[in-house]
Amino acid sequence: MLTLSLMDKNNNRLFIHKDMEHVTLEHSVEIILTPQFYTFIREDLDVKFTYQAKQIAASLFDDYIDNSFDYQYHVNKCNDKWCFFAYNIEEIDQFLESVGIEKHRVSKIYFAQQLNDELKEPIYLSEKNILQTIDDIVTVIPSRLMEANSYYKSLNLSEIKLSSGITMGASLDSFISLKETIILSSLFLILGIIFITEGNRIKSSIFNENQKLTELLDENPKYTSSLLRKSILDKYTPIDKKEREKRQSIKEISKFLSAKSQLQSLNIEKDTIVANIQTSDSTISKQVETHAKAKRFKSTSNGLDVKVEKKL
């Protein structure tokens, strides 16, 4: 009897079967499930895409699996037909734990059916079982049914190309499909990037004003204090207001004057400006009064003399 290497050291691939011994792993492994852990159906269906085939997978296994358990399905194209696998990931998970394989060590899961060409000749699984392809289906056969002088092939798993593997996580059903995840996540990412860009643009909008303020404060460091600024403003603002009013009032009074209306006196004291204007006749006198009122002067006339007055 030939000894079969079930654990490939280079590629870390491992057959999983119920009689396997406890293993200790330091690296991740790819596991190949023997038919003890899955149910296989091959069908010639008129569907084009894998996702379409996967949609009908559950109904195909209705009569073959125990519906009281939660099964997962894997579908791949094999030649011109569709290969359907039903498996219970929780059962596999529990078994792996019992033989010392931690879940996070399992990088990929394959099905022994995918080795149907390599298993035309039997391989030795354990003292009790062998693995062989019978009628294109990989099958676990009790070794006692084999002839005593049977030849067992030595299989180097690292040399075999395997595709269509699944991961532990992916084998479990997600509430959201990968396609939806990609679309929605992309939308949220784009939205997030737009918000961040917009936020940065908003923040930079006061950059110029901030820089202007910094320059002004660098030129006048003492104005950093708001109290000092207020104090200076309190001092100069009334002066500015009153002095402008005084000058404006003088200019306005000068406009009331003409050859027929002459200035007799003009006095500015405290907050009052008073001017006496002598007019040549009552018409001019009324004109001066009208103009004075228009400029918000208080005016009184005594004959041809008009007195205009304003509180500053």
Place this chain on the structure above:
Amino acid sequence: MNIMTLQRYKNEIILLVAILFALFAFIYKLSANSYVQENQTIIQKQVTEINTITNLKDQWGGKNMANRVKTLKTAVTTSKVKSFNKKSKKLIASYMNLTANELNKVTNKLINIPVQIVTLNINKNGKNQYSMELTCKW
């Protein structure tokens, strides 16, 4: 949470991370907005205040005013300047026999110099003859 659970809900976790990213980005945008709203008003107020202070001080601060008020003395002939006393930051001046044109000239000069007019008394003394007394400070 073990690796298997993470793998099982990988799609949901990716989507959750994307949602959280968008949410935090939105909060960042809101905070940027509120930061700008709060600070823009403050900054603009400070800039306006400093500019106003600078302008007011330049105008009413009395820099080089001792020389500028001298033009009030030279605006008319010396004989018409009755008195011209400039002490510290104060000027007391008195004019007599000013014609209407001369009065205009002195008055125009006065209102164009940024001094505080404390008192100003203009009186007509005769035909086309005015006297003027003024006190100003800076």
